[in-house]
Amino acid sequence: MIFRTATRRDLPAVVALLSDEDSVVDPRTVDVDxxxxxxxxxxxxxARNEIVVIDEGDGTVLGCLQLTYIPGLGRHGQERxxxxxxxxxxxxxxxxxxRRLLTSAIDRARGRGCTLVQLTSNKRREEAHRLYGSLGFARSHDGFKLTL
Incomplete structure (x- = not known):
């Protein structure tokens, strides 16, 4: 397994992953508009954003996430x-x-000097929440979204 930054070639596979959580979508059937x-x-x-993918070693994308680095004044000016x-x-x-994908993202953030990693997750994704908790993420805040 290779954990790497996505390339344009990976876009159909990433869109396929994001289009349906509960089934496998063939990237060749995805309309990348x-x-x-x-x-x-x-x-x-x-430079403050990257999409990280799990590559099976042959170019097949098995997972993804987006990692955004946020500068700020909180935490004494430390990046998160x-x-x-x-x-x-x-x-x-x-x-x-x-677990390996998230650990890779945490390591990337740590290597960049970030002092905090945060994420949000849909309340229905209970299995994901167990994973996040097992990695040390704490439910410390409530999140709010406003669709525009």
Missing amino acids: EAYTRAFEAVDAD ALIEAVRVRADRRGAGLG
Whole structure:
């Protein structure tokens, strides 16, 4: 397994992972339109953002997450990392890939000098919450979203 920053070639597989949490979606069937391409290019061009993928070693993407580095005045001006869009392919869950992917992201953040890693998760994703707790994440805040 290789944990690496996603390339443009990985975009269909990442979109497939994000499109359906409960089943395996063939990346060849995903419509990667201009909006996805534009968003990927913006993330790829931003030094404070990266999409990390699990590559089976042959280019097959088994999981992904987005890692965003946030500067701020809180925590005495220390940078923090935000993890979002964590997904592991439905047929590969339960084998520790999510743990390894998150550990890789935490290590990336630590290596960059971040002093905090935070994430949000849909309240329905109870298995994911158990994983996050086992990695030391604490339910310390309530999150709020406003769809615009």
